[in-house]
Amino acid sequence: MKPYRPARIVVEREARRDPLARRVLDFYSGVPVEEVERAEELLAEPPAGPDPFGAGKRTLLLARFRGTFVKPCPGTAEMLCCHYVVLSPIVNCPLECTYCVLQSYINRPAITVHTNVEECLAQIDEYLAAVPPGGLVRIGTGELADSLVLEEPTGWAERLVHDVAGRTNAVLELKTKTALVEPLLGLDHGGRTVVAWSLNPEVIIRREELKTVGLEERLEAAARVQAAGYLAAFHFDPLIHYPGWEADYRDLVARLAQAVDSRRVAWVSLGSLRFLPGLKTVIKARFPKSRLPGGEFVLGQDKKLHYLAPLRTAMYRAVAGWLKEWDEEILIYLCMERDSLWDAALGERPPDRAAVEQRFRRRLQAVASFGTTPS
Amino acid sequence: MSRIEELTLGAIDEADRTFCVSFGGNLGNLERSMAAVGQTAPLHVRSVDGDRYQLVTGFRRAQVLRLLGRTQVLGAVYSREELPDPKAARLAVFDNFGVRDYNLVEQARAVELLLDVGEMAEAELVNKVLPAMGLQGHGRVLQRLRRLLVVEEEFLETIAEEGWPARAVLPLCAWRADARQAFFEVVQALRPGANKLAELVTWIEEIALQRDKPIESVLVDLKLRSRSQDEALSPPERLRQVREVVRRARYPTLTRMERRASELVGKLQLSPYVTVRPPEGFEGDAYEARFSFASPEELGRIGRRLVEASDDPSAVELRSLLTEGLPEDEEEEKP
Numbered sequence: 001m002k003p004y005r006p007a008r009i010v011v012e013r014e015a016r017r018d019p020l021a022r023r024v025l026d027f028y029s030g031v032p033v034e035e036v037e038r039a040e041e042l043l044a045e046p047p048a049g050p051d052p053f054g055a056g057k058r059t060l061l062l063a064r065f066r067g068t069f070v071k072p073c074p075g076t077a078e079m080l081c082c083h084y085v086v087l088s089p090i091v092n093c094p095l096e097c098t099y100c101v102l103q104s105y106i107n108r109p110a111i112t113v114h115t116n117v118e119e120c121l122a123q124i125d126e127y128l129a130a131v132p133p134g135g136l137v138r139i140g141t142g143e144l145a146d147s148l149v150l151e152e153p154t155g156w157a158e159r160l161v162h163d164v165a166g167r168t169n170a171v172l173e174l175k176t177k178t179a180l181v182e183p184l185l186g187l188d189h190g191g192r193t194v195v196a197w198s199l200n201p202e203v204i205i206r207r208e209e210l211k212t213v214g215l216e217e218r219l220e221a222a223a224r225v226q227a228a229g230y231l232a233a234f235h236f237d238p239l240i241h242y243p244g245w246e247a248d249y250r251d252l253v254a255r256l257a258q259a260v261d262s263r264r265v266a267w268v269s270l271g272s273l274r275f276l277p278g279l280k281t282v283i284k285a286r287f288p289k290s291r292l293p294g295g296e297f298v299l300g301q302d303k304k305l306h307y308l309a310p311l312r313t314a315m316y317r318a319v320a321g322w323l324k325e326w327d328e329e330i331l332i333y334l335c336m337e338r339d340s341l342w343d344a345a346l347g348e349r350p351p352d353r354a355a356v357e358q359r360f361r362r363r364l365q366a367v368a369s370f371g372t373t374p375s
Numbered sequence: 376m377s378r379i380e381e382l383t384l385g386a387i388d389e390a391d392r393t394f395c396v397s398f399g400g401n402l403g404n405l406e407r408s409m410a411a412v413g414q415t416a417p418l419h420v421r422s423v424d425g426d427r428y429q430l431v432t433g434f435r436r437a438q439v440l441r442l443l444g445r446t447q448v449l450g451a452v453y454s455r456e457e458l459p460d461p462k463a464a465r466l467a468v469f470d471n472f473g474v475r476d477y478n479l480v481e482q483a484r485a486v487e488l489l490l491d492v493g494e495m496a497e498a499e500l501v502n503k504v505l506p507a508m509g510l511q512g513h514g515r516v517l518q519r520l521r522r523l524l525v526v527e528e529e530f531l532e533t534i535a536e537e538g539w540p541a542r543a544v545l546p547l548c549a550w551r552a553d554a555r556q557a558f559f560e561v562v563q564a565l566r567p568g569a570n571k572l573a574e575l576v577t578w579i580e581e582i583a584l585q586r587d588k589p590i591e592s593v594l595v596d597l598k599l600r601s602r603s604q605d606e607a608l609s610p611p612e613r614l615r616q617v618r619e620v621v622r623r624a625r626y627p628t629l630t631r632m633e634r635r636a637s638e639l640v641g642k643l644q645l646s647p648y649v650t651v652r653p654p655e656g657f658e659g660d661a662y663e664a665r666f667s668f669a670s671p672e673e674l675g676r677i678g679r680r681l682v683e684a685s686d687d688p689s690a691v692e693l694r695s696l697l698t699e700g701l702p703e704d705e706e707e708e709k710p
């Protein structure tokens with residue numbers, strides 16, 4: 001995987017003083033740097049050309065975040081929610097998954113690294129202080145960017161790993177499609193960090209998850225973090241429906257089973273490809289070789305396109321079945337899916353959010369290192 | 376500064392199309408209005424060699440005036456220094472803004488003129504001009520709009536004539552010429568409205584992705600050319616048939632599920648005053664039943680039949696259709 005190197009760095013005047021900004025500027029010394037008063041100035045000059053979103057990724061913006069770092073995952077009313085909290089230290093991503101939802105959301109032509117780390121940590125404190133006793137919050141940084149792709153220049157994950165290490169009502173999930181785990185290996189994580197990989201068959205990785213690492217590298221990296229005492233997690237998300245999916249996903253589970261220790265797997269999620277209708281036009285234009293827009297999609301109640309329900313049921317049921325064959329105890333959940341599909345695909349479902357949290361807590365207690373610092 | 380002068384129409388070089396944006400479209404309205412009230416606004420021209428003029432704006436008006444047999448026209452005359460090329464290009468494009476809507480081909484020509492002669496930066500075009508034309512302000516739209524001009528002339532004429540919009544037509548600019556030509560023959564015969572055209576374009580592109588085949592093969596596989604020219608059907612029926620064939624190919628499972636659901640509802644033998652519909656795209660957990668009745672007795676009959684139907688195996692299959700889809704033996708399309 002080619003390391004990311006921006007074509008230019010734009011830094012907010014105020015952010016320039018932050019240690020994280022200095023670290024990034026040092027790391028990318030030699031890259032032209034421009035200073036702006038406010039990040040919003042970048043909006044005034046969207047890149048020209050047929051692919052402004054792609055072009056925007058070549059600009060790295062260092063800025064302070066003036067909003068709420070900690071946001072509950074936007075689950076919808078019809079779907080069972082798993083109390084996930086999204087943290088946004090970095091917004092936008094150097095990787096190029098064809099289906100990336102950020103293509104629909106992000107209007108700032110840059111990858112933004114937020115530099116006010118202390119403020120973020122203070123907000124986490126505040127959020128967790130309000131969690132009722134016995135509650136468990138999963139905090140993830142992988143929603144608006146890959147959690148590890150910019151770890152070397154920024155050190156964001158390291159700060160969060162340390163912050164969460166001593167807590168009892170939270171776990172941190174770092175979600176990645178890279179193998180950039182080196183900076184994590186020596187950290188004192190207190191068993192509170194889960195390193196997660198999004199998995200897909202190699203053919204999908206090559207065609208739809210551009211600039212990411214292949215399956216073998218992801219699995220090797222997962223084994224390495226397990227060896228360093230971390231729990232691993234896996235997201236079969238997005239599951240892609242295509243001719244031959246069944247054999248490929250079966251093979252994927254088999255390779256996963258060979259590579260990692262199931263007893264140190266915190267959870268596995270299953271989620272099928274879903275996106276706002278407008279993204280289809282973007283995918284066709286930015287990635288003409290992507291086959292995804294040819295899927296048999298229908299508009300769901302959440303106003304996103306989903307594969308037809310029976311296709312989703314079949315994929316969930318099959319993959320869950322193979323995972324259970326591997327290890328009956330593995331905690332499997334469906335991401336953003338309605339109750340009837342949980343029932344149809346998994347044969348059961350937790351009745352409410354409290355029950356979901358309890359399942360996570362139990363699973364984490366069951367896997368060896370939860371709540372303790374591994375030696 | 377320009378001078379308003381009365382000019383001889385014959386002194387204006389209409390063959391010089393450097394600044395012409397107009398393309399196709401009906402001149403009838405303009406002709407009627409000019410016949411009634413005459414020329415209300417001057418043409419903009421540049422003087423060339425003293426007694427000849429280059430037309431900058433007003434190509435349609437000049438054409439109509441000629442048709443009306445006028446020999447004298449009102450012109451705002453500039454020298455080349457007063458109206459250099461970039462300014463003239465902008466005047467040519469913006470003079471018509473607010474007077475009439477450009478068709479898509481004219482939008483493409485306007486953009487080309489602003490870039491090539493108007494020396495306008497791409498960013499300004501994307502962020503200001505495209506939205507002012509009612510188009511999405513995106514570099515991709517600009518790129519496709521420019522490609523539109525290399526599309527076959529005959530196709531451009533139909534686009535202008537039908538007033539087909541960007542969302543339906545611009546994707547075609549990314550197709551190979553032979554696919555576009557084959558598709559053009561189909562839509563030329565069918566003359567769909569903008570929405571149906573956009574739908575056909577999208578579905579055909581996506582079938583090609585689904586089947587991993589070039590678009591031209593999809594058109595052949597679906598026999599769209601012969602279907603679009605089927606003499607046994609009326610033009611609306613032909614369009615309906617082609618749309619149905621393409622939809623079935625695009626959504627094979629969904630359309631089979633729809634068919635099965637309607638068969639199963641039929642098997643329930645409910646009153647003709649009852650309609651049962653699956654959720655949109657089978658995305659939901661409940662069917663919707665609606666009924667109407669004119670008397671308490673009728674209501675009773677409908678209610679009793681609904682209760683009986685609840686035990687029917689078809690009702691059970693309808694429920695499982697929502698999550699399980701078709702039974703395996705139903706899954707393959709019958710030839």
Ligand code: SF4
Pocket residue numbers: 092093094095096097099100101102143144145146177
């Ligand atoms: S890794 Fe995630 S954030 Fe990055 S491009 Fe892929 S989907 Fe988008």
